Amino acid sequence: MKITLSVIKADIGGYVGHSSTHPEVVAKVREVAEAGKEKGTILDVSVITCGDDIAMVMTHTHGVDAEPVHKLAWEAFLAGTEVARKLKLYGAGQDLLSDAFSGNVKGMGPGVAEMEFEERKSEPVIVFFADKTAPSAWNLPLYEMFADPMNTAGLVIDPSMHDGFTFEVMDVYSGKAIRLKTPAELYDLLVFIGATSRYVVRAVYRNSDGEIAATASTQKLSLMAGRYVGKDDPVLIVRAQSGFPAVGEILEPFGRPWLVEGWMRGSHTGPLMPVSFAQAKPTRFDGPPRVIAAGYQICEGRLIGPNDLFDDPAFDVARERAAHLANFLRRQGIFEPHRLPPEEMEYTTLPKVLEKLKDRFRDIGEPKAKAPGSGEGEIHE
Ligand code: 13P
Ligand code: 13P
Ligand code: MG
Ligand code: MG
Ligand code: MG
Structure with missing residues (x-):
């Protein structure tokens, strides 16, 4: 059987600060994921955590970049974010950069690793x-x-x-x-x-x-x-x-x-x-x-x-x-x-700090660095 293994992960709120996840948030993500399994969108799911991040490890038969699978992950993270907001966890919804799902979570914040193979x-x-x-x-x-x-x-x-x-x-x-x-x-x-x-x-x-x-x-x-x-x-x-x-x-x-x-x-x-x-x-x-x-x-x-x-x-x-x-x-x-x-x-x-100070730099007559490859000042062996 050809199956796809998709791992989609996001930080949707830290407990406390950026150190860990909250059990209620993880439980909500798992609940939505399990519902997706019941519906037949995915074959199986395992929800794991590392620090303040949650990963949905999923198996299915839709291939990589499949909309229903990405949508399920997005919805699970959105539902988890709601719980994180309620608890005022730190950075609730931190990695969800967009409000609207558009077919694939790539570019929307979550990290994605997927592969399709014939199960050995x-x-x-x-x-x-x-x-x-x-x-x-x-x-x-x-x-x-x-x-x-x-x-x-x-x-x-x-x-x-x-x-x-x-x-x-x-x-x-x-x-x-x-x-x-x-x-x-x-x-x-x-x-x-x-x-x-x-x-x-x-x-x-x-x-x-x-x-x-x-x-x-x-x-x-x-x-x-x-x-x-x-x-x-x-x-x-x-x-x-x-x-x-x-x-x-x-x-x-x-x-x-x-x-x-x-x-x-x-x-x-x-x-x-x-x-x-x-x-x-x-x-x-x-x-x-x-x-x-x-x-x-x-x-x-x-x-x-x-x-x-x-x-x-x-x-x-x-x-x-x-x-x-x-x-x-x-x-x-x-x-x-x-x-x-x-x-x-x-x-x-840091750029915000630099921006504030950029006009304070004055020319003090020291030579500027040459651009790399300009030929001057090169070391010849
Ligand atoms: P996270 O990406 O794990 O949220 O960490 C952010 C951070 O700034 C930790 O100091
Ligand atoms: P076992 O004899 O424990 O199965 O180990 C086999 C092996 O090749 C370990 O690298
Ligand atoms: Mg992070
Ligand atoms: Mg964080
Ligand atoms: Mg993190």
Whole structure:
């Protein structure tokens, strides 16, 4: 059976501040989602949370970008927002940028990751869900999962993965994408995905047959809204086993925390901490950024799960290291590189402050910088 797995997520109100969701709001989203299941719009749904964000994990047969599925998610988030408003939760309806639904939630605020596939004899999938960060947080772990044999032994050992994987990389500013095949074009791939402020991995495909392996939400809230409305807090779907990386190979990159953008006011660099569902409540300096891993076995379109995959003491060291990194970075306060560089700050509330002061800058006779590529001042090796 060909099924579609759609994960649609939004922050519709925080409890307290931006740290968590309120049970009544989550219950309302679940109620609307379950009604959609009763009606037959979707086959199954699992509602999960990370920090102040709620994700609807749905299975159905309508394909990706299907209006009835997107509409159901939109209506569930609207109903949840009403509850959040009643409780005066923080930022009620935060990620819903529009009042009217127009066929697809893309561009309206919620994050979306969807894939369609023929359900295998056994179909294990993992839904990663992060809070206080951006879609580029997935660049490094996706590279390790699908292109680094030091992480994924299967790339070497398993003949069904030996041909490698193709990455679809999107330029978040132009909306254009490029497909790069690994291992042959690995170094080209890294030129782009190492530049996390601009390029994000949108999907990964298996080279041997073009089968979809992973897909991520790449929506950037500030670019959609044209102002800072919070961080994107992305989701990522990865298929596991039998020609894809094993569950443990997919989780392995999270065993060593790395730095991502987000955290307080979406304006800082911080470590991504892998946590259990219960620990997904970022409070220290509104963070540090969190990620959960919800594992499912899909059975005739039903979601068997979620299994809380980071609820494993083997990830305690990663959590502890992330806490140490957080401590170290906090020493840096408002100074870069803890605070994001100016180009990134353009998408926060800082421009309002700069606007107020811009006329105070005076020419003091110092030379202006040359434009890059102008030929002058270049270093010749
Ligand atoms: P089990 O013997 O526990 O099924 O493990 C198989 C395996 O390949 C683990 O990576
Ligand atoms: P959220 O995107 O999780 O709402 O975070 C916004 C923020 O500014 C946290 O400090
Ligand atoms: Mg919030
Ligand atoms: Mg959030
Ligand atoms: Mg957010």
